[in-house]
Amino acid sequence: GENVEQHPSTLSVQEGDSAVIKCTYSDSASNYFPWYKQELGKGPQLIIDIRSNVGEKKDQRIAVTLNKTAKHFSLHITETQPEDSAVYFCAASPSSNTGKLIFGQGTTLQVKP
Amino acid sequence: DTEVTQTPKHLVMGMTNKKSLKCEQHMGHRAMYWYKQKAKKPPELMFVYSYEKLSINESVPSRFSPECPNSSLLNLHLHALQPEDSALYLCASSLRQGVYNEQFFGPGTRLTVL
Secondary structure, three states: OOOEEEEOOEEEEEOOOOEEEEEEEOOOOOOEEEEEEEOOOOOOEEEEEEEOOOOEEEEOOEEEEEEOOOOEEEEEEOOOOHHHOEEEEEEEEOOOOOOOOEEOOOEEEEEEO | OOOEEEEOOEEEEOOOOEEEEEEEEOOOOOEEEEEEEOOOOOOEEEEEEEOOEEEEEOOOOOOEEEEEEEOOEEEEEEEOOOHHHOEEEEEEEEOOOOOOOOOEEOOOEEEEEO
16 A cells, blocks of 8 residues: 655754655555645644646745655745744545545654744 | 534543544535544544545444534544543545545544543
Protein backbone atom coordinates (compact mmCIF):
# COMPACT_ATOMS: atom_id res chain seq x y z
CA GLY A 1 0.00 0.00 0.00
CA GLU A 2 0.87 3.68 -0.11
CA ASN A 3 3.50 5.02 2.29
CA VAL A 4 4.29 8.71 2.80
CA GLU A 5 7.47 9.99 4.40
CA GLN A 6 7.74 13.60 5.58
CA HIS A 7 10.79 15.67 6.53
CA PRO A 8 11.84 17.42 8.63
CA SER A 9 9.92 16.47 11.78
CA THR A 10 10.60 19.90 13.30
CA LEU A 11 11.49 23.19 11.65
CA SER A 12 12.29 26.50 13.30
CA VAL A 13 12.59 29.70 11.24
CA GLN A 14 12.76 33.41 11.89
CA GLU A 15 9.73 35.50 11.00
CA GLY A 16 9.98 36.57 7.38
CA ASP A 17 12.10 33.60 6.31
CA SER A 18 10.88 30.82 4.04
CA ALA A 19 10.02 27.30 5.16
CA VAL A 20 10.10 24.14 3.06
CA ILE A 21 8.63 20.76 4.01
CA LYS A 22 9.21 17.71 1.83
CA CYS A 23 7.29 14.48 1.34
CA THR A 24 7.88 11.35 -0.69
CA TYR A 25 5.31 8.73 -1.60
CA SER A 26 5.64 5.14 -2.73
CA ASP A 27 2.60 4.44 -4.93
CA SER A 28 3.13 5.91 -8.39
CA ALA A 29 -0.63 5.65 -9.01
CA SER A 30 -1.47 8.17 -6.25
CA ASN A 31 -3.03 11.20 -7.87
CA TYR A 32 -3.99 13.73 -5.20
CA PHE A 33 -1.76 15.40 -2.61
CA PRO A 34 -3.28 17.70 0.01
CA TRP A 35 -1.49 19.58 2.77
CA TYR A 36 -3.13 20.11 6.15
CA LYS A 37 -2.29 22.55 8.95
CA GLN A 38 -3.20 21.58 12.50
CA GLU A 39 -3.10 24.22 15.21
CA LEU A 40 -3.11 23.33 18.88
CA GLY A 41 -6.52 22.13 20.02
CA LYS A 42 -7.97 22.11 16.52
CA GLY A 43 -8.60 19.64 13.76
CA PRO A 44 -6.49 19.62 10.58
CA GLN A 45 -7.41 22.25 7.99
CA LEU A 46 -6.67 21.95 4.28
CA ILE A 47 -4.33 24.75 3.18
CA ILE A 48 -3.46 23.69 -0.36
CA ASP A 49 -3.65 20.64 -2.58
CA ILE A 50 -2.31 19.50 -5.93
CA ARG A 51 -3.42 16.95 -8.47
CA SER A 52 -1.06 14.63 -10.27
CA ASN A 53 -1.50 16.39 -13.63
CA VAL A 54 -0.13 19.67 -12.23
CA GLY A 55 3.48 20.48 -11.36
CA GLU A 56 3.02 23.53 -9.16
CA LYS A 57 0.25 25.46 -7.46
CA LYS A 58 0.37 28.75 -5.54
CA ASP A 59 -1.96 30.50 -3.14
CA GLN A 60 -0.56 33.78 -1.83
CA ARG A 61 2.39 32.86 0.45
CA ILE A 62 1.93 29.11 0.05
CA ALA A 63 3.01 26.94 -2.87
CA VAL A 64 3.20 23.23 -3.52
CA THR A 65 5.38 21.50 -6.11
CA LEU A 66 5.03 17.95 -7.35
CA ASN A 67 7.64 15.80 -9.08
CA LYS A 68 5.84 12.67 -10.27
CA THR A 69 8.97 11.05 -11.64
CA ALA A 70 10.76 11.29 -8.32
CA LYS A 71 7.52 10.75 -6.36
CA HIS A 72 7.98 13.71 -4.12
CA PHE A 73 6.12 16.89 -3.34
CA SER A 74 6.97 19.91 -1.24
CA LEU A 75 5.25 22.73 0.63
CA HIS A 76 6.82 26.17 0.44
CA ILE A 77 5.79 28.98 2.78
CA THR A 78 7.30 32.41 2.10
CA GLU A 79 7.44 35.43 4.41
CA THR A 80 6.56 33.29 7.41
CA GLN A 81 4.57 34.81 10.25
CA PRO A 82 4.14 33.65 13.88
CA GLU A 83 0.59 32.51 13.06
CA ASP A 84 2.09 29.99 10.62
CA SER A 85 3.36 28.07 13.66
CA ALA A 86 1.54 24.72 13.67
CA VAL A 87 1.91 21.06 12.71
CA TYR A 88 1.77 20.47 8.96
CA PHE A 89 0.79 17.11 7.44
CA CYS A 90 1.22 16.07 3.84
CA ALA A 91 -1.00 13.32 2.48
CA ALA A 92 -1.44 11.19 -0.61
CA SER A 93 -4.61 9.70 -1.98
CA PRO A 94 -4.19 6.28 -3.60
CA SER A 95 -5.77 5.74 -6.98
CA SER A 96 -8.51 3.45 -5.63
CA ASN A 97 -10.82 6.50 -5.38
CA THR A 98 -11.97 5.57 -1.90
CA GLY A 99 -11.05 9.01 -0.63
CA LYS A 100 -8.55 7.49 1.78
CA LEU A 101 -5.72 9.79 2.75
CA ILE A 102 -2.34 8.42 3.76
CA PHE A 103 -0.68 11.04 5.96
CA GLY A 104 2.98 11.79 6.52
CA GLN A 105 4.23 11.91 10.12
CA GLY A 106 3.93 15.66 10.40
CA THR A 107 6.26 18.66 10.70
CA THR A 108 6.12 21.01 13.67
CA LEU A 109 6.88 24.49 12.34
CA GLN A 110 7.90 27.19 14.78
CA VAL A 111 8.16 30.76 13.49
CA LYS A 112 10.11 32.94 15.90
CA PRO A 113 9.18 36.65 16.02
CA ASP B 1 -22.58 26.86 7.91
CA THR B 2 -19.14 25.55 6.91
CA GLU B 3 -18.03 23.66 9.93
CA VAL B 4 -18.01 20.22 11.48
CA THR B 5 -18.98 20.16 15.14
CA GLN B 6 -18.10 17.45 17.63
CA THR B 7 -19.37 16.78 21.12
CA PRO B 8 -18.20 16.38 23.75
CA LYS B 9 -14.86 18.22 23.61
CA HIS B 10 -13.42 16.04 26.36
CA LEU B 11 -14.50 12.64 27.67
CA VAL B 12 -13.12 10.54 30.50
CA MET B 13 -14.45 7.01 30.81
CA GLY B 14 -13.70 3.79 32.62
CA MET B 15 -13.06 0.53 30.84
CA THR B 16 -16.55 -0.76 31.65
CA ASN B 17 -18.44 2.36 30.55
CA LYS B 18 -20.50 2.89 27.42
CA LYS B 19 -20.31 6.33 25.84
CA SER B 20 -20.92 7.95 22.47
CA LEU B 21 -19.19 10.63 20.43
CA LYS B 22 -21.27 12.84 18.18
CA CYS B 23 -20.40 14.64 14.97
CA GLU B 24 -22.61 16.98 12.95
CA GLN B 25 -22.32 18.92 9.69
CA HIS B 26 -24.79 20.97 7.71
CA MET B 27 -22.82 21.47 4.52
CA GLY B 28 -24.78 18.88 2.54
CA HIS B 29 -21.81 16.52 2.55
CA ARG B 30 -22.61 12.87 1.88
CA ALA B 31 -19.34 11.32 3.08
CA MET B 32 -18.33 11.30 6.74
CA TYR B 33 -15.23 9.93 8.41
CA TRP B 34 -13.89 8.94 11.82
CA TYR B 35 -10.17 9.26 12.51
CA LYS B 36 -8.09 8.47 15.56
CA GLN B 37 -5.09 10.67 16.35
CA LYS B 38 -2.51 9.85 19.01
CA ALA B 39 -0.25 12.58 20.38
CA LYS B 40 2.34 13.83 17.88
CA LYS B 41 1.07 11.40 15.21
CA PRO B 42 -0.99 11.85 12.04
CA PRO B 43 -4.68 11.03 11.91
CA GLU B 44 -5.48 7.36 11.21
CA LEU B 45 -8.64 6.51 9.32
CA MET B 46 -11.12 4.32 11.18
CA PHE B 47 -14.43 4.42 9.26
CA VAL B 48 -15.97 6.03 6.19
CA TYR B 49 -19.67 6.46 5.54
CA SER B 50 -20.99 7.30 2.10
CA TYR B 51 -24.67 8.18 1.72
CA GLU B 52 -25.28 6.88 5.25
CA LYS B 53 -23.83 3.46 4.43
CA LEU B 54 -20.61 2.12 5.89
CA SER B 55 -18.08 2.14 3.07
CA ILE B 56 -14.75 1.53 4.81
CA ASN B 57 -13.89 -0.14 8.11
CA GLU B 58 -10.14 -0.12 8.63
CA SER B 59 -10.21 -3.32 10.73
CA VAL B 60 -11.25 -1.38 13.81
CA PRO B 61 -11.96 -3.45 16.97
CA SER B 62 -15.66 -4.07 17.63
CA ARG B 63 -15.54 -2.03 20.84
CA PHE B 64 -15.87 0.94 18.45
CA SER B 65 -19.25 0.98 16.74
CA PRO B 66 -20.08 3.71 14.21
CA GLU B 67 -23.54 4.85 13.27
CA CYS B 68 -24.82 7.29 10.67
CA PRO B 69 -28.49 7.97 11.45
CA ASN B 70 -28.86 10.62 8.73
CA SER B 71 -26.79 12.59 6.27
CA SER B 72 -25.84 15.26 8.83
CA LEU B 73 -25.02 13.13 11.83
CA LEU B 74 -22.32 10.61 12.67
CA ASN B 75 -21.93 8.81 15.97
CA LEU B 76 -19.19 6.64 17.41
CA HIS B 77 -20.35 4.31 20.17
CA LEU B 78 -17.69 3.21 22.63
CA HIS B 79 -17.83 0.15 24.88
CA ALA B 80 -15.25 -1.72 26.96
CA LEU B 81 -12.39 0.47 25.77
CA GLN B 82 -8.78 0.00 26.78
CA PRO B 83 -6.38 2.67 28.09
CA GLU B 84 -4.51 2.53 24.77
CA ASP B 85 -7.67 3.81 23.08
CA SER B 86 -7.05 7.20 24.70
CA ALA B 87 -6.60 9.64 21.82
CA LEU B 88 -8.12 12.56 19.93
CA TYR B 89 -11.06 11.34 17.82
CA LEU B 90 -11.61 13.46 14.76
CA CYS B 91 -14.66 13.55 12.55
CA ALA B 92 -14.47 14.80 8.98
CA SER B 93 -16.84 15.23 6.08
CA SER B 94 -16.58 15.76 2.34
CA LEU B 95 -19.04 16.46 -0.43
CA ARG B 96 -18.66 12.93 -1.75
CA GLN B 97 -16.39 10.00 -1.01
CA GLY B 98 -13.54 9.80 -3.49
CA VAL B 99 -10.36 11.47 -4.59
CA TYR B 100 -10.25 15.29 -4.93
CA ASN B 101 -12.98 15.76 -2.33
CA GLU B 102 -11.68 18.09 0.37
CA GLN B 103 -12.15 16.68 3.83
CA PHE B 104 -13.30 19.17 6.48
CA PHE B 105 -12.29 18.21 10.00
CA GLY B 106 -13.98 18.95 13.29
CA PRO B 107 -12.00 19.99 16.39
CA GLY B 108 -12.09 16.49 17.82
CA THR B 109 -13.06 14.81 21.08
CA ARG B 110 -10.19 14.23 23.51
CA LEU B 111 -10.88 10.78 25.01
CA THR B 112 -9.18 9.44 28.14
CA VAL B 113 -9.80 5.82 29.16
CA LEU B 114 -8.94 5.04 32.77
